[in-house]
Amino acid sequence: MTDSFIPVLLGTARPGRMSEAVAHAMVDLLQRRGTDTDLIDVADYPMSATGVTDGADVDRYRELITAADGLVIVAPEYNHSFPGELKLLLDTDFAAYRHLPVGFVSVSAGMMGGARMVEQLRLVALALGMVPVSPAVHVSKVREAIDDSGGFLQDSLEAVATTMVDELEGLSHLRSAIRTVASLP
Numbered sequence: 196m197t198d199s200f201i202p203v204l205l206g207t208a209r210p211g212r213m214s215e216a217v218a219h220a221m222v223d224l225l226q227r228r229g230t231d232t233d234l235i236d237v238a239d240y241p242m243s244a245t246g247v248t249d250g251a252d253v254d255r256y257r258e259l260i261t262a263a264d265g266l267v268i269v270a271p272e273y274n275h276s277f278p279g280e281l282k283l284l285l286d287t288d289f290a291a292y293r294h295l296p297v298g299f300v301s302v303s304a305g306m307m308g309g310a311r312m313v314e315q316l317r318l319v320a321l322a323l324g325m326v327p328v329s330p331a332v333h334v335s336k337v338r339e340a341i342d343d344s345g346g347f348l349q350d351s352l353e354a355v356a357t358t359m360v361d362e363l364e365g366l367s368h369l370r371s372a373i374r375t376v377a378s379l380p
């Protein structure tokens with residue numbers, strides 16, 4: 196058991212989304228290494244416009260992000276970018292993201308693995324004050340990527356996901372130090 200809380204943010208609400216299985220695989224990976232985690236599902240926070248929460252419990256989202264020591268975002272590539280609902284949810288806070296280590300898992304049905312989406316989301320994360328780690332998990336041909344028990348079928352995906360979480364946990368300790376020096380809450 197580590198002392199970090201690293202939730203997994205599932206960034207699409209599309210009915211039939213394959214990214215959900217990938218998000219569960221990441222939750223499973225974190226739990227197997229003893230890291231405290233939770234699934235934050237963008238579908239639980241319906242928003243029709245920036246600042247229009249349509250009854251979504253955005254305070255709950257903020258609580259989870261404020262408690263987080265790191266964040267994994269799992270999202271598909273839609274027209275070379277991230278889903279709009281993910282951006283709407285991310286835009287509900289600012290301060291809670293400061294120095295928050297973040298890692299990206301992209302999902303696609305094709306061969307590209309959503310890499311173009313990650314490059315765009317990385318810029319958004321920087322604008323929010325997060326600290327993106329370099330290793331990213333690119334899940335191509337998602338229908339063939341998850342095994343019957345819900346884990347990653349390919350060792351290479353499991354390996355890069357592990358490296359990514361290693362870096363998130365390492366940076367979370369630096370974040371604590373920065374917050375102390377900078378007298379941040």
Ligand SMILES: Cc1cc2nc3c(=O)[nH]c(=O)nc-3n(C[C@H](O)[C@H](O)[C@H](O)COP(=O)(O)O)c2cc1C
Pocket residue numbers: 207209211212213214215271272273274275276302303304305306307308309337
């Ligand atoms: C609106 C939309 C746009 C998409 N654009 C892309 C794309 O740019 N690149 C890509 O590889 N796949 C694209 N896809 C296919 C996704 O890779 C596919 O839906 C995959 O299963 C991951 O997304 P999901 O979690 O919604 O299932 C798109 C799918 C939708 C619904």
